[in-house]
Amino acid sequence: GQNIDQPTEMTATEGAIVQINCTYQTSGFNGLFWYQQHAGEAPTFLSYNVLDGLEEKGRFSSFLSRSKGYSYLLLKELQMKDSASYLCAAGTGGGYNKLIFGAGTRLAVHP
């Protein structure tokens, strides 16, 4: 079956670094996406990985290990505005960009 696991909640301090882990078991896997979703708002795209390794985009980095079915999102220099849910999503279904989403990790950043 299709399964995405990520922690339900995390807390961190402003200015710190936090790593949000995601494990997946999906058929037809073709990539791993990370989205940010503030409460009551739409998900917004952060990053994706197709190949193993680290992708860096400013304060956000994402890592993928296809052999281990594992990814993480790294957030550096945390700001209060980073308090949000972070959704891990596995790409599947060939070329049609279909995504299987995890339940999301709710991150609270404290002063």
Place this chain on the structure above:
Amino acid sequence: NAGVTQTPKFRILKIGQSMTLQCTQDMNHNYMYWYRQDPGMGLKLIYYSVGAGITDKGEVPNGYNVSRSTTEDFPLRLELAAPSQTSVYFCASSRANRGGGLQPQHFGDGTRLSIL
């Protein structure tokens, strides 16, 4: 920059009523998707479309119908509303994949639907 536009933003329906959730995008994206998001849960794919006239079922299609007569529009129809369909509905669109690369999905602001 309109992007993906969903209407209405909020709606309350009575059990057994029907309605259509509208979604339109102005980015000329081939692919469009409908998701539902229940509290504390991830997004579940209801239906998707890879182009005008082509639609297919996602993970949770029961109780819903879609059509795609134009590239821009992808309405979602609820025929007989049930309390289990109370949820937040998101429409998304993306470009078609090319050269092995993946394309991110862009989401609308959602429709919050309550069935009472």
